[in-house]
Amino acid sequence: MNTDSTGPGPSRRGRVAGKVAIVTGAGSTPGPGMATGRGCAIVLADEGASVLVADIAGDRAEQTCEIIRGRGGIAHPFVGDTSRADGCAAMVDAAVAAFGTVDILVNNIGVSVAGNVVDTSEEDWDRVHRLGLKTMFLAAQAAVPVMAAEGSGAVVNIGSIAATRGGNYVAYAAAKGGVEALTVDMAYSHGRQGIRVNAVAPGHITTPLLFSVVGVNAESEYRQRLAAASGVLGTNGDGWDVGRAATFLASDEARWITGVVLPVGAGATTVTPLMMAPHLRAVPAPGE
Template identity: 45%
Template sequence: MPQPTKFYPRLKGRSAIVTGAGTQGDGIGTGRAIAMLLAGEGAHVALVDRDRESAEETRRRIDAAGGQAFTLAGDVTVDADCRHFVEQAVAHTGRLDILVNNVGISDPVALDAADESGWTRVIDVNLKSAMLMIRHAVPAMKAAGGGSIVNISSIAGMRAHGSIAYGPSKAAMAQLAAEIAVLHGRYGIRVNTVAPGHIMTPHAMHVLPEGLRTLRRAIAPLGIEGDAWDIARAVAFLASDDARFITGVLLPVDGGVTRIGPIAAHFLAEAELAADAGTEGLNQ
């Protein structure tokens, strides 16, 4: 999907924080796409990332498109840093309306390859960071009269993918969002979760062999992969007043993968791969 060129000012005057807002290299990952789209729709975006230069590249792209953004470097697993991010967002704009907990890492597949420190690191980056950011964001959103929080989870938190820490951490992110939605809805704070499916990001392009990409497309009911802009559009919708009556939901953005049964997926893949001239790549 090409980068959006037409924007709707649904978020004009809003203040937003996006964690993991950078992307390594020149590509557009999920965090960068979310930040760029929120800015394109009028939000003033705080770009949070451990790698300041990566966040600066996102800011340069937003500036070039006429949007507003600034960068904040730090560690979302550290409470003091999370407090600082929220304080700086409020200092720049006078309020906080939107928080997107996008940052995340994966873990080794095999149980015997996952030591305790590695497991803890995944839980801390994916889940603890969201809790810390939400804890500091909620008072600022209450002061602003409400707000929208969006956690970026994964379909790995909905269906088992053989991960020891990643899947459980992503499942917990969705439950965390539901709990906060119930606890703080009376303050006008909506909390939702987006679960990306087979999304083609610069990282995925680097680590996935073409044969696996072909298989991912084959088992998807839509027959395509998603990209970072698909996730960004879902986030922008949930962050806007268009979703004013939506809270506590888990929204898969996955081309229908979580709705198809294993037998149907098998036959879909078998039929498509048999007709695909590039299926030799699966056996390489």
């Protein structure tokens, strides 16, 4: 699969034609691979939605918009702080001003910090929850009334398998667990308003942010080891895969699906670590 941000991705089928979507955190860290927010925005646009591309970094939001426009789609950038209620209100107002309404909200923003309950600082805990959970609450708080007035809408929250799998990222895991709880409760509270709320839980996907941490020079080696160890398919996933799943959940094809968490992780949640050991041993260790 071509993971370049200008690569082919999915073909246009019009699954969300005529819809208006907001994707938060839809810019991307520079580097190889496809980020989840950018992937969601591009796939939604490919499938016919007009997309408000929201990011705190204006240049990154505009880059995503340029990619979408280059593929024949419709996109408008929004720059703001969605960890604040006024920032989320302004974001929704911008979507309504640009496109007339809001049909789809993809809550994508998140940040991770390594550490357990002993060595994670209070500041890191608060930052991870402010960016990874509070932003989703505030964005939905601003968007749901617009959807309710229309009698329909779809919210897709981007979680993580970290919510149910340990990894020494206690703040991130707790925030993603909160995303799942938020998803279920919102689905109950707003279902009779015609609003469906679901979540996508990515596994160990390859993204530009990941390679900014492990180093671009280690990209090929890391992809190989990740494919061997992270899921039963033995292949790499990226933001394209998350974007396709989010678009399905946002589309009318999923009209009778709400309150679910869809793992997108090559079956990582279906297998024990012990069963993956032979696949990992088959990959040369670094430096071999």
